[in-house]
Amino acid sequence: MAVKVYERVLDLFEAEGIDTIFGIPDPNFVHLFHLAEERGWTVVAPHHEASAGFMAEAVSRMTGKAAVCAGTLGPGIANMAPAIMCAKVENSPVVFLAGQRARITEQRVRRGRIQFVQQAGLFEPSVKYAASIEYAGQTDEIVREGLRRALTGGPGPVYIEYPSHVIQEELDVPPALPPAAYRLTGQQAGPDRIAEAAGRIRAAERPVLLVGHGVHTARAAEPVRELAELMACPVVQTSGGTSYIKGLEDRTFPYGFSPAAIEAVVTSDLCLAIGTELGEPVHYGRGRHWVENEANRTWILVEQDPEAIGVNRPIDVPLVGDLRAVVPQLAGALRDAPRSPSPDLDDWIARDAARLADLAATAPSGTSPVHPARLIVEATKVFPADGIMVRDGGATTIFGWTYSQAKPHDVLWNQNFGHLGTGLPYAIGAAVADGRRRPLMLITGDSSFQFHIAELETAARLGLPLVCVVAVDYAWGLEVGVYKRTFGQGSRETGTHWSTATRLDRVAEGFGCHGEYVERDEDIAPAIKRAYASAKTAVVHVVVDPKANSEEMPSYDEFRTWYAEGMQ
Numbered sequence: 001m002a003v004k005v006y007e008r009v010l011d012l013f014e015a016e017g018i019d020t021i022f023g024i025p026d027p028n029f030v031h032l033f034h035l036a037e038e039r040g041w042t043v044v045a046p047h048h049e050a051s052a053g054f055m056a057e058a059v060s061r062m063t064g065k066a067a068v069c070a071g072t073l074g075p076g077i078a079n080m081a082p083a084i085m086c087a088k089v090e091n092s093p094v095v096f097l098a099g100q101r102a103r104i105t106e107q108r109v110r111r112g113r114i115q116f117v118q119q120a121g122l123f124e125p126s127v128k129y130a131a132s133i134e135y136a137g138q139t140d141e142i143v144r145e146g147l148r149r150a151l152t153g154g155p156g157p158v159y160i161e162y163p164s165h166v167i168q169e170e171l172d173v174p175p176a177l178p179p180a181a182y183r184l185t186g187q188q189a190g191p192d193r194i195a196e197a198a199g200r201i202r203a204a205e206r207p208v209l210l211v212g213h214g215v216h217t218a219r220a221a222e223p224v225r226e227l228a229e230l231m232a233c234p235v236v237q238t239s240g241g242t243s244y245i246k247g248l249e250d251r252t253f254p255y256g257f258s259p260a261a262i263e264a265v266v267t268s269d270l271c272l273a274i275g276t277e278l279g280e281p282v283h284y285g286r287g288r289h290w291v292e293n294e295a296n297r298t299w300i301l302v303e304q305d306p307e308a309i310g311v312n313r314p315i316d317v318p319l320v321g322d323l324r325a326v327v328p329q330l331a332g333a334l335r336d337a338p339r340s341p342s343p344d345l346d347d348w349i350a351r352d353a354a355r356l357a358d359l360a361a362t363a364p365s366g367t368s369p370v371h372p373a374r375l376i377v378e379a380t381k382v383f384p385a386d387g388i389m390v391r392d393g394g395a396t397t398i399f400g401w402t403y404s405q406a407k408p409h410d411v412l413w414n415q416n417f418g419h420l421g422t423g424l425p426y427a428i429g430a431a432v433a434d435g436r437r438r439p440l441m442l443i444t445g446d447s448s449f450q451f452h453i454a455e456l457e458t459a460a461r462l463g464l465p466l467v468c469v470v471a472v473d474y475a476w477g478l479e480v481g482v483y484k485r486t487f488g489q490g491s492r493e494t495g496t497h498w499s500t501a502t503r504l505d506r507v508a509e510g511f512g513c514h515g516e517y518v519e520r521d522e523d524i525a526p527a528i529k530r531a532y533a534s535a536k537t538a539v540v541h542v543v544v545d546p547k548a549n550s551e552e553m554p555s556y557d558e559f560r561t562w563y564a565e566g567m568q
Contacts, residue, residue, distance in 0.1 A: 001174070005136050006032040006167045008176075010039065012143045013095075015176040016066055020044070020059055020432060022052035023070030028099025028164050032070070042432055044462070047454040049076050051425040053083020054452075057092040058412055058429025062388075064219035064324075066093040066150050067429075073099040073161075077119050081126075082419060087157035088126050089417040091277075092217070093150035096123075098161035100132065123159045133162035136169035140176075148183040153305040154277075155217075187304070187321040188329055197272075197300045197317045198333035204270035204298065206342055207233045210255075210285075212276025213240030213415065214304075214323060221245045221409070223327040224274060230334040231272070232341040234264040234348055239281040239562075240415040244407040250349045255282055256289070256558045257401050258355065260348035265289045267344075270298040274323055277308065280562045281415070284312040288561055302326050359403050369543040370521045372396065372471055373554065376403035376443070378524035379469045383408065384439040384532070388430050392423025393445030394478030395549050396471045400443055402554040421451025424468065428455060431464040439465045439532060446472040446504065453504075456511040459537040467531045468508075468539045469524075473546040474500050480550035508539035516540040 003011070009032065020042040025033040037043045046052050049071040056069035071080040077098045087094045098119055120130045129149035131142045146158040179185050201207060209228050215221065225245045228235050235245070235252040244252050253261035265271075266289055278285040278301070285299065300317040303309055309318040319326050360381070364371035376399050383389065383406035391397050391413035412430055414422040423444045431440055449470050459466050476496040483493040505515030514534035516527035524542060531538035553559075 002170050002172050004031070004167070005133070005139050005162070005169050005171060007035060008139050008171055008173060009097075009143060009167075010036055010041075011176040012140065012147075013068060014039075015178055016147055017063075018066060018068055020056075021068045021070060022046065022055045022429070023097075024049060024052065024072065024076065026072040026076065026099065028072055028167065029070050029097075031167065044428075044432060044458070046425070046428070046458045048452060049079035050082045051428075051452045051455050051458075053080050053087065053094065053096065054422045054425035055429030055432065056094045057083065057087050057090065058426040059433040060092050060094055061217045061412055062410065062430050062433035064217065066095055066147055068095045068097060070097040071099070073119070074117060081123075084123055084126050084157055084159070086414060086417045086419050086422065090414065091155045091214070091416075092157060093155040094157045095146055095150060096127070096157060096159045098159065100161040100163050102163045102165055119161055120159065126157070127159045128156040129158040131160055133160065133166055136166055136171050139171060140173065144177075144182050147179075152184060154308065155304075185322075186325045188325045189302075189319040189321045193317060193319055194329050194333050197319060197330060200270060200298050200300065200317060201231060201272065201334060202337060202339060206264075206268050206344075207231055207270040207272065207339075208264050208268040209233055209235045210238065210271055210273040210276060210282070211235055211241045211245070211252075212238040212274065214275025215241055215245075216243040216275070216410070218275065218322075218324050220275070220324050220327060223324070223331060227327055227331045227334070230331055230338040232339045232345070234260070234342065234345055236261045236264060238276050239401070241275060242413075243411045244409055246409055249407045250353070251345060252407070253348065253352055254401065257555050258352055260352040260355075262289050263344070264348060266292045268293065269296050270300070272300045272302075274302045274327065278312045279416070283561065286313040302330075356405060360405055363403055364548070365521050367521070367545060368519050369473075369545045370519070370524070372399045372544045372549045373403045373552070374521045375469070375471055375524060375542050375544055376400050377405055378521055379441070379443055379528060380404045380406040382525045382528050383441050387439045387441055388412070388427075388434065390423050390427040390430065390440060390442040391444070392420065392426075392442065393448040393471070394420070394476075395481070395553050396443060396445040396448075396477075398478075398553045398556060398559060420448035423448060424452050424455050424459070427466050427468075428459050428462070428464060431459075431466060432462070436462065436464055440467070441528075442466065442468040444468065444470055445477060446470055446474065446502070447476050449504065453507065456508055456513055456537060456539070460512040464537050465532070465535075466537045467528055468537075469528065470504050470539060470541055471544045471549070472502070472504065472541055473544050473549045474498055474502060475546055475550070477546065477549040478553075480546070481553065484550060503541065504539050505541040508537075512536070514538035518542045
C-alpha cells in the first residue's frame with residue numbers, strides 16, 4: 001500500500017499499542033500530528049519540550065509500553081535534552097522524534113546555518129540508539145530498531161530524527177508487523193532456573209521480596225501480588241518502588257525508613273529482587289542493612305538485562321527475562337506448595353501500622369507557618385483511595401518518605417535522576433495515560449513546582465482532576481540546609497531565597513485553575529477537599545516553616561548513606 005512516511009511512522013507505533021504523542025507541532029510534525037488526531041490518538045501540546053518528554057515518560061510508566069515525544073529541529077531538541085537524560089537514568093523507553101534539516105545542510109562547509117546543529121551525536125551518550133531516517137525506505141528498519149532497543153534488555157530512550165522533506169515521501173509497504181514478528185517479547189527464564197529458585201524459596205525460613213521501580217513501570221502488580229502471597233513474606237520497597245500493590249498494603253514496608261523493613265532485611269535468609277537494579281538506594285544489596293547475615297542469605301534476581309547480573313553483587317539464582325513473563329513462571333512453580341507465613345510477619349505488620357499512626361499523632365501541629373511533617377500527614381490523610389500520587393521536590397519528598405499516611409497504588413517521581421520540576425509534567429502524563437478518570441495529587445515544593453509552572457495551563461485545558469499541594473518556604477529548602485550544615489547557623493545563604501509575595505494560588509487562578517491559600521494545618525484537608533470538589537485543576541499553596549523545612553528533614557542521615565559514607 002502507498003503511504004507517506006509520516007503515516008508509516010504512526011502505523012509502526014500503533015502496532016506497538018502506542019496512541020499518544022506529546023510535542024509542540026511545527027513544520028516537521030504538523031502532518032503527523034494532524035493525522036494522529038484524525039486516527040483518534042491523544043495529541044498533547046505543552047508549553048515546553050522538556051515537559052513533553054516528562055509527560056511521555058509518565059505515559060510509559062503508566063502503560064508499560066514505549067511512549068513518544070516529538071521536538072522541532074534545533075531549539076526544540078535542545079529543550080528536550082533534560083527529559084532525554086531523565087529517561088536514560090530512569091530506564092524509561094521513550095522514543096524522542098526529532099526534526100532536522102536536509103542532510104546536504106550538514107555536509108556543506110558553511111557557517112551561519114539557521115536552526116542547525118548536528119543533533120544525533122549530541123544525544124548518542126544519553127540514549128540506547130540514535131539514528132536518522134535519511135531515505136524514505138529506511139523508515140521501517142529504523143523505527144523498529146529504535147523500539148527494539150528501547151524495549152530489549154534494560155529499557156531506555158532512543159532518538160530518531162528525519163529531515164522535513166523525507167516525511168512527505170511515499171512508500172509502498174505491507175501492513176505494519178506486530179511486535180513479536182520483529183523483536184523478542186515475553187522472554188521467560190529457563191525451567192531449570194525456575195525450579196531452582198522455587199526450591200530455594202520453599203527452603204527459606206525468612207524470605208523477603210524486594211520490589212523496585214520496574215514492577216510499577218511494567219504494570220506487573222497482579223502477578224507480583226500472587227507471588228508475594230505464595231511466599232507469605234514481607235514486601236520491602238526500594239525508594240523507586242513506592243507504588244503499593246493492591247492486597248499487599250499492610251505487609252509492604254519502605255526500605256531504610258521502616259524499622260519493620262530493616263528488621264526483615266537484617267534477619268532474612270533469602271531475598272528475591274524484582275524490578276530493581278540493586279543500586280545505591282538499597283546499598284547495592286550488600287552494604288548497611290544487608291551486611292548482617294550476608295553469609296546465610298540467598299539472592300534471586302529477576303532481570304531483563306543479562307549484562308546486569310552480578311554487577312552490583314553476586315546473585316545465586318539469576319532469572320533472566322521479562323518480569324511480566326518470569327514472575328508468573330515462578331508463581332506457577334510455587335502454587336502447589338505455598339509457604340507458611342514468615343514467623344514475624346504479623347508482628348511487623350502491627351508495628352508498621354503503629355509507626356504510621358504515631359507519626360500522624362506526633363507530627364508538630366498548631367504552628368503557623370505549617371510544619372512540613374504536618375503538611376504531609378494532613379494532605380495524605382485525604383488522598384483519594386483510588387488516586388495517583390506524584391512527588392517532586394527535595395525536602396518535601398524527604399518529609400514525604402517518612403510521614404505519608406497514604407498507600408497509593410500508583411506513585412510517580414524522578415527517583416534515580418532526582419530532576420526537580422518533573423512533578424507537574426509527570427502528573428499530566430499520568431492523567432492522560434489513565435484517561436483522565438482517577439484523581440491525582442501532586443505533593444511538591446515551591447522550588448520544583450516553578451520549573452514548569454506554565455503547564456498548569458495544559459492541565460486546565462485538558463480538564464485534569466489534579467490537585468497540586470505545594471509546600472512553600474520561599475526558598476531552596478534543601479540547599480538552605482546544606483548551607484547551615486556547611487557553614488553553621490546564621491551563615492549567609494546565597495541565592496536560596498525569594499519574595500514572600502509569591503502567591504502560587506493566584507498564579508493558578510490566572511491559568512484558569514482553582515486556587516487555595518493555607519497558613520494553618522487544620523485548614524489543609526478542607527482546602528484539598530474544596531480543590532477536588534471544584535472539578536478543576538487546582539493549586540493549594542501551603543506556607544511551611546522554613547526553619548523546620550531545612551533543619552528537621554526526617555531520616556536524612558539514612559538518605560545520605562545512598563551516596564556517602566564510603567558507598568561511592
